Amino acid sequence: MCGIIGYVGKRNAVPVLLYGLQRLEYRGYDSAGIAVIDKNGDKIIVEKQVGKIKDLQEHLWNRKIEGHTALGHTRWATHGPPTIENAHPHTSQRETISIVHNGIIENYLELKEELIKKGYRFRSETDTEVVAHLFEELYTGDLLETALKVAKKLEGAYAIGVISTYEPDKIVGIKKGSPLIVGFGKDENFIASDIPAVLEYTKDFIVLEDGEIAVVTKDNVEVYNLEGKKLEKKPLHVTWDISVAEKAGYKHFMQKEIHEQPRTIGDTITGFSSSKDEKLFEAIKDADRLYIIACGTSYHAGLVGKFWIEKFARIPVEVDYASEYRYRDRIINNRTVVMGISQSGETADTRFALLDAKKEGAKTIGLVNVVGSSLSRETDYVMYTYCGPEIGVAATKTFTAQLVTLLLFALEAGLKKGTVSKPEYKKLYDELLHIPSKVESILNNEEGIKEIAHKYMNAQDFLFLGRNINYPIALEGALKLKEISYIHAEGYPAGEMKHGPIALIDDKLPVVCVIPQDKYYEKMFSNLQEVKARKGKVVSVATEGDTKVKELSDDVIYIPPASDVLYPILTVVPLQLLSYHIATLLGKDVDQPRNLAKTVTVE
Numbered sequence: 001m002c003g004i005i006g007y008v009g010k011r012n013a014v015p016v017l018l019y020g021l022q023r024l025e026y027r028g029y030d031s032a033g034i035a036v037i038d039k040n041g042d043k044i045i046v047e048k049q050v051g052k053i054k055d056l057q058e059h060l061w062n063r064k065i066e067g068h069t070a071l072g073h074t075r076w077a078t079h080g081p082p083t084i085e086n087a088h089p090h091t092s093q094r095e096t097i098s099i100v101h102n103g104i105i106e107n108y109l110e111l112k113e114e115l116i117k118k119g120y121r122f123r124s125e126t127d128t129e130v131v132a133h134l135f136e137e138l139y140t141g142d143l144l145e146t147a148l149k150v151a152k153k154l155e156g157a158y159a160i161g162v163i164s165t166y167e168p169d170k171i172v173g174i175k176k177g178s179p180l181i182v183g184f185g186k187d188e189n190f191i192a193s194d195i196p197a198v199l200e201y202t203k204d205f206i207v208l209e210d211g212e213i214a215v216v217t218k219d220n221v222e223v224y225n226l227e228g229k230k231l232e233k234k235p236l237h238v239t240w241d242i243s244v245a246e247k248a249g250y251k252h253f254m255q256k257e258i259h260e261q262p263r264t265i266g267d268t269i270t271g272f273s274s275s276k277d278e279k280l281f282e283a284i285k286d287a288d289r290l291y292i293i294a295c296g297t298s299y300h301a302g303l304v305g306k307f308w309i310e311k312f313a314r315i316p317v318e319v320d321y322a323s324e325y326r327y328r329d330r331i332i333n334n335r336t337v338v339m340g341i342s343q344s345g346e347t348a349d350t351r352f353a354l355l356d357a358k359k360e361g362a363k364t365i366g367l368v369n370v371v372g373s374s375l376s377r378e379t380d381y382v383m384y385t386y387c388g389p390e391i392g393v394a395a396t397k398t399f400t401a402q403l404v405t406l407l408l409f410a411l412e413a414g415l416k417k418g419t420v421s422k423p424e425y426k427k428l429y430d431e432l433l434h435i436p437s438k439v440e441s442i443l444n445n446e447e448g449i450k451e452i453a454h455k456y457m458n459a460q461d462f463l464f465l466g467r468n469i470n471y472p473i474a475l476e477g478a479l480k481l482k483e484i485s486y487i488h489a490e491g492y493p494a495g496e497m498k499h500g501p502i503a504l505i506d507d508k509l510p511v512v513c514v515i516p517q518d519k520y521y522e523k524m525f526s527n528l529q530e531v532k533a534r535k536g537k538v539v540s541v542a543t544e545g546d547t548k549v550k551e552l553s554d555d556v557i558y559i560p561p562a563s564d565v566l567y568p569i570l571t572v573v574p575l576q577l578l579s580y581h582i583a584t585l586l587g588k589d590v591d592q593p594r595n596l597a598k599t600v601t602v603e
């Protein structure tokens with residue numbers, strides 16, 4: 001999704017913007033641009049390019065633009081294709097005001113018609129351009145006052161950055177629905193869509209809430225609500241280093257993040273145990289039903305979580321795609337709990353579905369990675385994964401951390417309800433502490449997995465099969481592969497294969513079987529035989545030492561033995577590596593796959 005950065009301060013803004021835009025690349029984009037108020041404060045210079053930040057950088061080479069108040073933007077096309085005209089920043093008719101925007105202005109057509117009647121000419125197909133003209137039309141002599149008027153006219157979800165030659169030492173940021181933070185520096189301040197964009201310059205931030213407007217100059221930051229009342233905001237200090245947002249010698253962020261999992265799983269176990277919210281577990285004790293809502297990979301984590309929560313806490317769980325949950329006639333009473341899982345904490349589908357459920361009387365829990373994100377502030381209770389920023393568009397380390405949190409949540413809730421005994425909890429907890437080193441041993445076989453990737457990289461389709469708690473892992477394996485390699489892949493519960501998908505199997509179809517030695521092993525083994533009998537190519541993810549599966553499979557990736565319930569945290573790791581290597585061998589851009597955005601802030 002679109003990324004915003006704004007700078008006001010002593011240094012030349014251009015390198016700061018370009019650096020920040022590179023840090024925002026992971027969100028997904030197709031064009032980028034900057035708007036800089038020139039040194040004399042009387043002109044806004046706008047430069048844009050379709051393509052990557054490096055294309056913009058090349059375009060700016062030798063242009064010698066200098067200024068101290070500026071905005072930058074990466075655009076993920078919604079209204080109109082990726083063209084220079086549609087790229088942000090957008091500038092008002094008299095070129096006195098420049099705007100960057102993330103989100104969707106739902107009533108833009110109406111506003112556009114009104115502005116056209118008043119003589120405004122539009123240069124782009126975007127919804128954003130109306131905001132630039134609206135600022136000019138409504139300008140009162142004060143940018144904050146004007147922002148309050150503009151915000152009242154806009155419908156939809158948005159984060160907006162504004163600069164103007166009328167007040168050249170100021171940036172105004174408006175937030176409603178899409179994320180926006182303000183970073184504090186010395187003799188300089190920033191606005192941005194997220195923290196990594198400006199982490200090089202500061203570790204102190206405020207996270208704007210919906211309906212807040214920030215007025216930022218080089219020495220001062222003030223925040224107002226939409227009535228113009230000044231607010232006191234408490235800054236947040238982050239402890240992560242910029243190195244977490246660097247590739248650290250790996251070829252891609254995705255590869256680095258896959259390899260970070262021993263640490264992020266360990267940190268999440270420790271983080272959960274040290275920051276347990278007792279009130280949350282009191283609230284869940286009487287729950288008669290738990291809905292888990294999420295999208296994509298987070299949804300798959302929810303599907304695994306259902307097995308654990310039902311097993312250990314004995315609460316009935318329904319898992320739903322947030323975009324579906326929001327628009328169905330769900331049943332909520334005062335004993336209903338709704339948990340939203342979201343790495344970014346900004347996914348519009350998940351946030352809005354949770355807000356609706358909250359309005360209807362449900363207690364809400366957020367499971368998020370990004371500290372201070374909208375979802376973490378909008379829910380009654382929050383649990384965090386402790387992964388630091390995830391830059392690769394394909395979620396990896398946050399998925400395993402979500403699993404760990406859901407398992408601990410289920411055990412803790414079970415303990416409080418009396419459905420899990422202390423020794424049972426302790427046994428699993430102790431075993432969980434060994435999961436990081438087991439993940440490490442899977443990662444040590446990366447070269448072996450790469451060879452398998454090489455063998456199957458030219459397949460047109462893939463089928464992923466699993467049973468019970470490893471069925472969602474089959475779904476996740478298929479999602480990882482399709483999103484970064486663009487190979488068609490389907491995940492299926494293995495027992496369901498005979499009801500349809502078995503017709504797909506022939507000697508060209510690779511079938512990835514997730515078959516650890518658990519309670520469902522024999523059943524899964526029968527499914528594997530069914531695939532083999534139809535000449536499918538079998539790649540198995542099996543428990544170390546399993547020679548029976550090895551004999552029947554074309555290829556095997558081994559994982560260390562574990563208790564049945566812990567297997568999903570292990571079985572997913574080889575599938576992440578398999579997808580990663582297939583995609584890189586095919587020459588795909590794994591960190592920024594086509595059409596995808598890391599943070600999906602539109603419905």
Ligand code: F6R
Pocket residue numbers: 295296297298299341342343344345346347350393394395396479480483598599600
């Ligand atoms: C897949 C992926 C997406 C996200 C989905 C939800 O690798 O990353 O499917 O899982 O867009 O995002 P969050 O978890 O931020 O709500």
